[in-house]
Amino acid sequence: MAGTEVTTTVHSEWMQYAPLIILLPMMAFAVILFLGRVFNGHPFWKKNLKEGGLIALPVMGASLILSLLLISEFLKGYSGVEDIFEKIAWVNTGIWNGGSTTESVSFGFGIYVDHVTVMLLFVASFLCLLINVFSIGYMNTDPINDNRNHRFYAEFVLFCSGMLGMVLADSFLWLFIFWEIMGLCSYLLIGFYYERPSAASAAKKAFLTTRIGDVFLMIGLVMLWDLFGSLDYAVVFDTHNIEMVAESSAGTLQWALGLMFIGAVGKSAQFPLHVWLPDAMEGPTPVSALIHAATMVNAGLYLVARMFPFFGAEALHGDLDDLAFIIAAVGGITAVMAAAIAFVQMDLKKVLAYSTMSQLAYIFTGLGCAMYLANTLDWHHDSDAHYIVIVAFGASLFHLFNHAMAKGMLFMASGSVIHEVHHAHHHLHHDDDHHDDDFDAQSMENMGGLASKMPITATAMLIGSASIMGLPLIGGFWSKEGIIANAWRVAQDDPRFLFPAMCVLLGAAMTGFYMSRMWLKTFAGKPNNEVAAHVGPTNIWIKTPLFILTFVTLSSVLLAGMGFTHWAADTEYSFLSEKNIIDGILYEMGHAFANSDSFFFILTYVAIFLGAIVGPGVAMALYGGKLADGEHAKPWMRPVIRLSAWVNKRFHFDNTAFRESSLATALENRLYIDEYYDKAMLNIVAGFSTKVAEADTEVIDGTIKAIESGSQSLSTFVRSLTTGSARDYILMVAVGTLIISLLIWGVA
Amino acid sequence: MSKTTTIEPFTAGFVEALSPELILFAGMLLLILVPNLGKGTFRIPGTQTRIPWLLGGTRFKFSSDPRLPAWIASITLGSAFLNVLYVFSQGLDRVLIVSESGKELLLINGFSRIFELIFFGALALAAFSSMNRLQVKGIGSKIPEHELYNNRRQADFYILMVTCALGMSVVALAQDLFVLFIGLELASFSTYVLVAFLKESKVGVESGMKYFIVGSVASGVGLYGLSMLYLWAGSLQFSVLAATFAVSGTTALPLIGIGFVLVGFGFKVSAAPFHFAAPDAYAGAMSPVAGVLATASKAMGMIGLVRMLLIVAAPESSDGSAVWLVCLGAMAAVTMTWGNLAALGSDNPKRMLAYSSVAHAGYMLAALTAVGAWNWDAAVAGDASAAAVAVMTALLFHLVVLVAFKLGAFLVLSILESEGGASRLSSLGGLAKREPLLAVAMFIFMISLAGVPPMAGFLSKLLVIMGIVRVAVGDMGAEISDGGIYALGDMHWVWWLALLMVINSAISVFYYLRVVVVMFFNEPEEGREGPLPRGWQVRVAILACVLTTVLVGVAGDSLIRLCEMAAQSLNYNW
Helix, strand or coil: CCCCCCCCCCCCCCHHHHHHHHHHHHHHHHHHHHHHHHHCHHHHHHHHHHHHHHHHHHHHHHHHHHHHHHHHHHECCCCEEEEEEEEEEEEEEEEEEECCCEEEEEEEEEEECCCCHHHHHHHHHHHHHHHHHHHHHHCCHHHHHHHHHHHHHHHHHHHHHHHHHHHECHHHHHHHHHHHHHHHHHHHHHHHHHHHHHHHHHHHHHHHHHHHHHHHHHHHHHHHHHHCCCCEHHHHHCCHHHHHHHHHHHHHHHHHHHHHHHHHHHHCCCCCCCCCHHHHHHCHHHHHHHHHHCCHHHHHHHHHHHHHHHCCCHCCCCCCCHHHHHHHHHHHHHHHHHHHHHHHHCEEEHHHHHHHHHHHHHHHHHHHHHHHHHHHHCCCCCCCHHHHHHHHHHHHHHHHHHHHHHHHHHHHHHHHHHHHHHHHHHHHCCCCCCCCCCCCCEEECCCCCCCCCCCCHHHHHHHHHHHHHHHHCCCCCHHHHCCCCCCCHHHCCCCCHHHHHHHHHHHHHHHHHHHHHHHHHHHCCCCCCHHHHHHCCCCCCHHHHHHHHEEEHHHHHHHHHCCCCHHCCCCCCCCCCCHHHHHHHHHHHHHHHHCCHHHHHHHHHHHHHHHHHHHHHHHHHHHHHCCCCCCCCCCCHHHHHHHHHHHHHHHHHHHHHHHHHHHHHHHHHHHHHHHHHHHHHHHHHHHHHHHHHHHHHHHHHHHHHHHHHHHHHHHHHHHHHHCCCCCHHHHHHHHHHHHHHHHHHHCC | CCCEEEEECCCCCHHHHHHHHHHHHHHHHHHHHHHHHEEEEEEECCCCCCCEECEECCCCCHCCCHHHHHHHHHHHHHHHHHHHHHHHHHHCCCCEEEEECCEEEEEEEEHHHHHHHHHHHHHHHHHHHHHCCCCCCCCCCCCEEEEEEEHHHHHHHHHHHHHHHHHHHHHEEEHHHHHHHHHHHHHHHHHHHCCCCCCHCCCCCHHHHHHHHHHHHHHHHHHHHHHHHHHHHCCCCCHHHHHHHHCCCCCHHHHHHHHHHHHHHHHHHHCCCCCHHHHHHHHHHHHHHHHHHHHHHHHHHHHHHHHHHHHHCCCHEEEEEHHHHHHHHHHHHHHHHHHHHHHHCCCCHHHHHHHHHHHHHHHHCCCCCCCHHHCCCHHHCCCCCCCCHHHHHHHHHHHHHHHHHHHHHHHHHHHHHHHHHCCCCCHHCCCCHHHHHHHHHHHHHHHHHCCCCHHHHHHHHHHHHHHHHEEEEEECCCHHHCCCCCCCHHCCCCHHHHHHHHHHHHHHHHHHHHHHHHHHHHHCCCCCCCCCCHHHHHHHHHHHHHHHHHHHHHHHHHHHHHHHHHHHHHHHCC
């Protein structure tokens, strides 16, 4: 066992309030649930408090403000320090350490802040707030949710508490606890419409699938505990402790981290544990935006990013490269597979779900490559290598940031579309009693040409799509280029990595196609039916977050210029200190478009060509088109629509052959993976369960029943000694006295 | 180690040192005087002149308020409680009060302070929450305020509460077995009367009578033991007894004397087989009184046992203490098992709580055995004496937090009682629908009694078990440090008590959770669907109990430190 040395704790002014970031939402959970039960249906509660939405809002606002204060303090003053953390002890106790003395142990909760924390803390608290705003516009205007929105908001804030807690926790143990709180909330929120069988089974599926990963995660954590004797970051990341472990059991450490990675695979919906995410779209759209796009699915990435100190440790040099490859390869497979399935989806939210899987897979690939670099390069002493490692790690984190912002926005925009299509349908057919039975407000078949009707939503969707596709200068471009370049850089060192490198390059083209297809089918062309023609603009609660996020996504270039990839990945680079922002942007521009290394120069343009020209081009050829007569899009969307119409006219081709091919059918059936899982479950697991259940009823229950009835009759006997007569009681006192006297007499 | 100040009664510093007790005394006088204030006059003999002297006659409006005595008692006990708390927060001085001939009478230190907190806290809560429920027709009838007992009988009830507190605190302070016995009897007699206070109800009188008879027998045996000790040592001073025991403790006289004293205190903590009257007494008494019996009265008995332990476990007396410990350990094992088994099938919630309190007594006795299993002498024992302090800390902590959730549970029952009895489990039915907050409070008390985290009950049980294991392991230290092979058998036998405690805790979850099931899932009894009797006082008291249970469970650090201080102040060498 390694020693339990503890590194120095740095106190800072806002650090002491950091627990409130987690506690406030957790308390709001109880408050909203309680008030919701008490005042359910009360007009003040419904109108003025939005069934708890306006209780959640200030709480999330407070969490965001506290987070920002903490972050700004970290960036200003402490970015040179390894990390800052603070511990609150709950129980201080001793455990027997195998000798004649005891070792003091403190169980408690601690806050740990470092560069990775800071980035994800901002993403989580910022998006939680915006999605809270969005929820008020989305949930409270749909009569189907009336009188049960308090449940939504309560679970929502509990989820936020879990996410923020996971980010701020100071040990893998607490990370795991909050991880499970999120899992629970995810289950509850996916099953929010539990009266629908599809939602109930989707919730179950999500819970069980992620649970499989969690079991492995737990085993990994136990192994890690066994190696280090603690799960505190301060202990396990300590260079000295890692050296001690590396000497004797580097292989075991790789297994432990690998098992933990399986947990991340489940949470972040990567192949082969990806099956739950598309079904999870049964939940209300704000839930999809928050949990299944912007925050919870990033938990897996965060866990992997947390492992970075192991990969980067000098003592473990070259010991963990296999795991790094597995991480990158899982990412590569998922990136292509999910993108391919997204080709044929008609459901707006499902396209986004598969896109999420694919983009998360990019980040996994990026992390895998960065970890490989950190593990094989001598980056502690060679400053060039150091730069390469840091930028590779930073690019992955930057993509996490960009993707969370863009995908959160896309989901909210899709929610806005669905909401309005639903309303339009309702409005048109309100005399018809059966209208809800066969109308699918999420299907892109029922949309089309909405660009002029919902300008803000369409713009947000356009910018978000461009960011995901990696169109030059917008959002995800900066980070995606970095990931692709690093994958190829690693592929030059290690031929195994050619596979993920090819995957991410191919994925870029595929992303270009499916994102463009989605936008064009929804917003360009003529309305597909009467409902789409009657869609109106959306409300202010929905517009506001879309508006804000559009600007955040567009300003990603500024972040890139500020050296995001550097200070998000390593503490040695401090915020904004290297160059001023203009120089930074120019540097990044030069780096991206005029790389001095000819290999990367060509690679950049190949990636841009694939992602920004081939993919969207094919999509335009198939689905482009002018708006209906008399409809005018906003000026910034007009060129896109006109271009798509032109490409469509000029290059349109018939894709019926593809659509009827067996590949397309397979994709529509999600490559039959779900079916195989079902079959395996039914035949193996269910059969086994039946046997176990039989054993349970007969052996275990039988034993327990026997114990129960036995102890009850024993209890009856014991109580029958309490006769109720004082004479008997005195007799018993006498007997007791006698026994004591005899005992003493015998010895004395 | 703090300096000890020695003072004689009524000299400088006396009032400060005994201020909580003096507050109680003043409160008692007020309780006698104030309700009797009236327009009474006094005729000067031989004249027709009448001088108003304010006692007797027609009462004033304020002095005829039936709630007045309850207020006086609550304020008295509450301010005594706050006084102790304030003194504690100011840091602690050890004050020894000696008689003119130099005999140690009373000692004020951390140990006595923590018990004063327990006694005053429990009694203040009980007094405050019975304000609205002392009724003419005994248990069970809802009657308006104007029919509350005429305040003279009210005053009796609360005077008894205050004398009970006074007696208990004397027990905590005593440095002499005789003083201790006087305090014990003062408190005991008050509780006998309190149990039988509702003379109109048959069960009350019967159970009070039984409690009194069995209690007297136990006291008699205990007193006989005291006389044997006096015969042997020529003194009843703790310090003298301990010193004498160290020299000649293995003779029959002191051992049997101590054994008899054990009977007397065993009854007070309701240890088997002296516990039989307790379930009857708890079931017959009013719930707040039963709550006091289960918490404060038990803590008082525990003091006696601790004092005995300190005598026999004084340095260099291992032979004598070994026998005594076997008695104590056997008693602990039997008590906790018996209590839990009996509670398992009990359908009367008050009896169930009584048996559960017997089980808790068993846990505490187990802790006490573990304390005795190690030498107290700091110089000799080193690390392991810290283990003994840890167990003692756990014991004190358990006694303190028990007040919160055991008394709290009784207070919840007391609300049901004033509605028409709480003698069947089904009378709790549907409580969650009738008054959800009350049901939640009861739920918290139950899981705390069962020892579920994060409630205070979990922490106390954890500390006790951990402390016992620590002592048991510490006993094995020599074998381990020699590098020898060690096995379970090498550990001190108190280890088995810890194991038995764990098994018993598992059993106890069954009957605690059954209450929860009835509250949340069963329908109310017929005729009890309506709202519960009102009265904010008892609800405030319950709230205080809930808050203590939860807060101590979550952040019990400071309380643990306080108890540790108290545990350390016990040792003669500190």
